[in-house]
Amino acid sequence: MPDKVDFDQITRKALQNEFLQLALSRATGTFKNNRTRAAADLGYFEELRERAKEAKDRALLNLDVYLPRLEENVRARGGQVAYARDGREVIEYILNLAREKGLKTVVKGKSMTTEEIYLNPALEAAGLEVMETDLGEYIIQLVGERPSHIIGPAIHKTKEEIGRLFEEKIGLPYTDQPEVMTQAVRVKLRQKFLDADLGITGANFAVAETGTIVLLENEGNIRMSTTLPKVHVVVMGLEKVVADMEDLSSLLRILPLSAVGQRLPSYVSFLTGPGRREGEGPEELHLIILDGFRSKVLADPDFRQILRCLRCGACLNFCPVYARLGGHSYPWVYSGPIGVVLTGAAMGAEAAANVVASSTLCQACGQVCPVKIELPSLILKLRQRLARGDRKLELLLSVAGKVLAAPLGFDLAGRAAGKASRVVLDPDGAVRRGPEVLKNTGQGRCLPRLAEEPFHRSMFKGNEK
Amino acid sequence: MSAARDDILNRVKKALAGGPPPNPRRLPPEPNRETRSREELKREFSERWVNLGGRLRLAGSPRDLEEIIREISREYPGPAAVATSALDVAPDLKGILEKLNLEVWSAHPDQARDAAFGLTGAFLAMAYSGSLAVRSDPPGELSASLVPPVHAALVPVDRLIYGPTEAIRRLGASGWPRAASFITGPSRTADIELNLVMGVHGPGQTYAVLLDF
Numbered sequence: 001m002p003d004k005v006d007f008d009q010i011t012r013k014a015l016q017n018e019f020l021q022l023a024l025s026r027a028t029g030t031f032k033n034n035r036t037r038a039a040a041d042l043g044y045f046e047e048l049r050e051r052a053k054e055a056k057d058r059a060l061l062n063l064d065v066y067l068p069r070l071e072e073n074v075r076a077r078g079g080q081v082a083y084a085r086d087g088r089e090v091i092e093y094i095l096n097l098a099r100e101k102g103l104k105t106v107v108k109g110k111s112m113t114t115e116e117i118y119l120n121p122a123l124e125a126a127g128l129e130v131m132e133t134d135l136g137e138y139i140i141q142l143v144g145e146r147p148s149h150i151i152g153p154a155i156h157k158t159k160e161e162i163g164r165l166f167e168e169k170i171g172l173p174y175t176d177q178p179e180v181m182t183q184a185v186r187v188k189l190r191q192k193f194l195d196a197d198l199g200i201t202g203a204n205f206a207v208a209e210t211g212t213i214v215l216l217e218n219e220g221n222i223r224m225s226t227t228l229p230k231v232h233v234v235v236m237g238l239e240k241v242v243a244d245m246e247d248l249s250s251l252l253r254i255l256p257l258s259a260v261g262q263r264l265p266s267y268v269s270f271l272t273g274p275g276r277r278e279g280e281g282p283e284e285l286h287l288i289i290l291d292g293f294r295s296k297v298l299a300d301p302d303f304r305q306i307l308r309c310l311r312c313g314a315c316l317n318f319c320p321v322y323a324r325l326g327g328h329s330y331p332w333v334y335s336g337p338i339g340v341v342l343t344g345a346a347m348g349a350e351a352a353a354n355v356v357a358s359s360t361l362c363q364a365c366g367q368v369c370p371v372k373i374e375l376p377s378l379i380l381k382l383r384q385r386l387a388r389g390d391r392k393l394e395l396l397l398s399v400a401g402k403v404l405a406a407p408l409g410f411d412l413a414g415r416a417a418g419k420a421s422r423v424v425l426d427p428d429g430a431v432r433r434g435p436e437v438l439k440n441t442g443q444g445r446c447l448p449r450l451a452e453e454p455f456h457r458s459m460f461k462g463n464e465k
Numbered sequence: 466m467s468a469a470r471d472d473i474l475n476r477v478k479k480a481l482a483g484g485p486p487p488n489p490r491r492l493p494p495e496p497n498r499e500t501r502s503r504e505e506l507k508r509e510f511s512e513r514w515v516n517l518g519g520r521l522r523l524a525g526s527p528r529d530l531e532e533i534i535r536e537i538s539r540e541y542p543g544p545a546a547v548a549t550s551a552l553d554v555a556p557d558l559k560g561i562l563e564k565l566n567l568e569v570w571s572a573h574p575d576q577a578r579d580a581a582f583g584l585t586g587a588f589l590a591m592a593y594s595g596s597l598a599v600r601s602d603p604p605g606e607l608s609a610s611l612v613p614p615v616h617a618a619l620v621p622v623d624r625l626i627y628g629p630t631e632a633i634r635r636l637g638a639s640g641w642p643r644a645a646s647f648i649t650g651p652s653r654t655a656d657i658e659l660n661l662v663m664g665v666h667g668p669g670q671t672y673a674v675l676l677d678f
Contacts, residue, residue, distance in 0.1 A: 023658065030659060044498070054492055063477045077643075083470040135665055136656035152656060159658050178660040186665060193666075194574065210641050220652040220667025223611050226644070228574055238473065245637060249630040250495075263513070263594035264629070267667065268647040270636065275643040279574045280607050291473045299480035 007354040011329050019158055024323050027155040031317040034261025035368070042257065052254045053372045055247035056308035059208075059239075060298070066208040066241045067289065073211030077273025079285040087117025090235055090288050094119075094200070095126050097286065103128070103197035103231060107189075109215065109222035110134035111202030112150060112311050113237050113290060115333045119200070131192050133221035135185055142169045148327030148335070150313040151259050156326055189221070199225035199282065203236035204310070205251060206287070209244040211272055213287070216256060218266040226271060232282035234271075238289050239307040251310065258312040258370040293346030302381055303345040308371040309338055315365035315375055321358050330355055337365035337375045341382070349385040356382045414454030421450040499593075499627035506592045506625040507675065513595025517650030518663060519671045526678050527557040530619075533674055534561055541615050541670075543581025544568035548610070550586030550603035554619050555676060558584075572605025574612050583609035583668070587618045589635060590673065593628040594649055597673065598636060601644040610648060614664060617672035618648075625675075 014020055039045035059066050071081045084090040097103065106128055108114070120130050120141065132141040136153035140146065142165055147153030154162070159176045166172040172184045201222055205214040213234050215222050226232050242248050256262040274285035297303050316322045316336030327335035331351060334342045340359065344352035356379060365375040387393050403409035424434035429446030451458075501509070511521050524530040538545070545562070547569050552558050562569055570576040577583060585606045587597040597618050599606045610616045626632060629647075636645050652667030663669040 027659060051492055051495065061481065064474060064481060067474065067477065083473050085469045085472055089469055133666065134656070135654045139656065152659075154656055155659070157657075159660075162657055178657040178662050181657060182654060182662040182665055189666065190578065194578065210637060212641055218653050219665040220611060221665070223607075223646060224666050227607055227611065238477070245633050246630075249633055252629055252633075262649075264596050264647055264649045266649050266651065266653055270641065270645045271643070272641040273643055275601070277601075278571070278604055278608075280605070281601060281643055289473070291476070295473060295476035295480055298477060304480075 007329070011325055011358075014326050014329055015324060020156055020326055021324070023155055023158075024326055027149065027152055028317040028319075028323045031151065031260055031313070035258060035314060035317070036261075038257050038261035038263065042263075045254075045257070048250055048254050048257075049370055049372055051250040052310075052370055053308060055242060055250050056239075056310075056371050058247065059242045060304065060307050062243070063238065063241065063298070066243055067238060069208040070206055070211060070241050071287075071289075073208065074273065074285075074287050075211075077211050078275070079211065079273050079287055081287045081289065084288050084290045086292055087119070087290070090117055090290055091119060091122045093286075093288055094123065094233060097231070097233070098123075098126075098128060098198065101197070101231065101284075105192070105196045106130045106198045106200055107193055107196040107221075107225045107229065108132050108137070109199070109201035109217065109225045110137045110153070111200075111235060112147075112333065113202045113235050114200065115146060116292065117235075117290070119235070131189065131196075133189050133193070133225060134217070134219055135182060138185060138189070139165065142166075146328070146333055149316060150311050150334075150336075152313075156328070193221075193224040193228050196225075196229045197231065199229040199232045201225055201232070201234055203234050203240050203287075204255065205248055206234075206236055206241050207243075207245060207248050208241055213269075213271045214248065214252065215269045215271070216252075216265045216267070217269075220267060223267050223269055226269060226282070227280055230276065230282055231284045231286070232271075232274070233286045233288065235288045235290060238291055238294050239309075254370045255310050255312055258310070258314040258368070293342075297345045300345060303341070303378060305373050306338070306341050306345060306378065308373055309342075310370060311338075312370055314368045314370060318364040318368045320360060320362060320364070321355075325358070337379065338373070341373075341375060341378045344378075344382040344385075349382045350389070352382060353386055356386060411454065411456070414456065415452075418450045418452040418454065421447070422452075425449055495630070499631050501592060501627050503622065503625070506627060507622065509592035509627075510590055510595055510625055510673075511675075513592070514650065514673050515595075517595055518653070519595070519650045519673055522672060522674045524674055524676050524678065527555075527561070529678075530555060530557060530674070530676065531561045531564070533672075534558075534567075534617075535565055537582060537615070537617055537672060538565060538567055541581040544570045544576075544579070546570045546572045546577035546580035546583045546605070546609045546613050548572045548583070548585040548603060548605035548608075550599075550606050551584040551609075551619050553603065554586035554621050558619070572609035574608045577605075577608045577612040580609075580613040582615035582617060583611075583613040585609045585616070585618050587620045587624065587673075588645070589624045589626055589632055590620045591626060591628060591632050591647070594647075596632075596647045596649040598632055598645060598647055600636070600642045600646075602642045607644060607646065610646075611667050614668055615670045615672070616648075616668040617674060619674045619676055622675050622677045
């Protein structure tokens, strides 16, 4: 379900929030520059994109082969595998497991998939203690918000806000020093890692050939969550499977380059089955493969390609709309261009209508996507789907099409538009009068006045002279 | 849950039926970009490791290694959590630790958490990204490289390779270990207003000690 947001109100607030505007432009600017520099430095980035795209397509178009293969190989190494049709089944599985084994405390690695199914509130409601352990996720868990960026969940928070939050919630004397705050969280979470019964993470990739779960991170919290607790649960969307290690190599290189311009992040973990020795490693590994909206999108030939998404955040960083609105203006946990398209494909175009309309179609997202998802044309497709449902607009466009196709109609319409723009537009270009449909689309926009005489007329006049 | 499995796999099959041919054209295999001389590997690895905030030390003899361990233990005084792989790659280490009178702890997380630094070997090191690889099969390598505030890895120079493709091939060559990690510099975050802070949950300082003797 999309979150209920009053789009006009929330975007107006976002645009007027000076800190947010600064934070967004700094964060997206830094990520963009680093990504651009690192891609150029690599020397074969475009070739790598092609390989990454092919690797994802190979897995997606053969999911019926690779999912069972992954399952078989995880089992062969002693892991357990479950499928979940929706978030509810994921939650049920984890709660059953917790009841059966007496698991009470949970440490979590950052995972968009668990955000998508609102896992934390459900586990907490059932009496489990759930700690997000990525610093950014920890911060937004304390305030009860959702991540505003895939890679930087708390980029919308000032260090002063975080300082006050830590003072109130974890008793750290007020400071605005990121080093001090980070150290305090290290100390606090260290004990949690050592005591936790259960580690829950997502997966960046799952390799069918070997049954290996691959996770990328910079902080070390995912290594902690997968090394110390006795049980590890992986929640992954079914599109995370890749065929083999050769395909993984391309994807492993392009993901951190696209996300933040790193060749590799601080830690990449390859986890193949459970096994505990001298306090290291889980006794049990459970892989939960989630469908949710995914098989539905797979069946949609236009939108199937969005299942290639690696959740790198590059399309957010390069999007001029995201850079002004921030992640919380979008209707679901996924924001930016990929969020628009995921929401539209998963829940119907109507659910994404506001953010679909806000797109500038500048094409930047399509140019940077590491797996070549055609984001701009998919946003256009959503616009078409929205328009298709609108009877009045359909009628208007079909009449307009017929009128404009005839030379006389074209001439008359051009002259009428020139006159009308003088009536409808205020001197500042704002649309304040005229029919409802114009006022609605023109709200908040300034339009130039049209020439009184259409171009095709003045052009011929010029020739006659 | 097996009902869910059948349901999902059926939906997937149905979604794919009548779609494009199942095997997209395979690109020609990636050209080998990973050939480098020993000297190039050393130079590229060192450059990247240091750029990311790691410290690099070169040991050309057991004496050098002794000096390096002395330096680390002076800056970070206290017990060392030692993984067996450190002793495997540098047989002189045992004598050095005794000579320096260092308290040697196991790498079990319950001990490693209070150690001043962790000492491990490394399965390999990668020049492409300035990374080390550690694995679960030498006991304690994962914890000693993760839990203490400082990690020092001893890396024989002949374990330097270029890139991830070769690293992945070697890691899986005789069956994948339960766990393996690439480590690239210290643990880091930029989650508070993009300020880079080292040592969030993993070590805030990392040493790569290249052994060339």
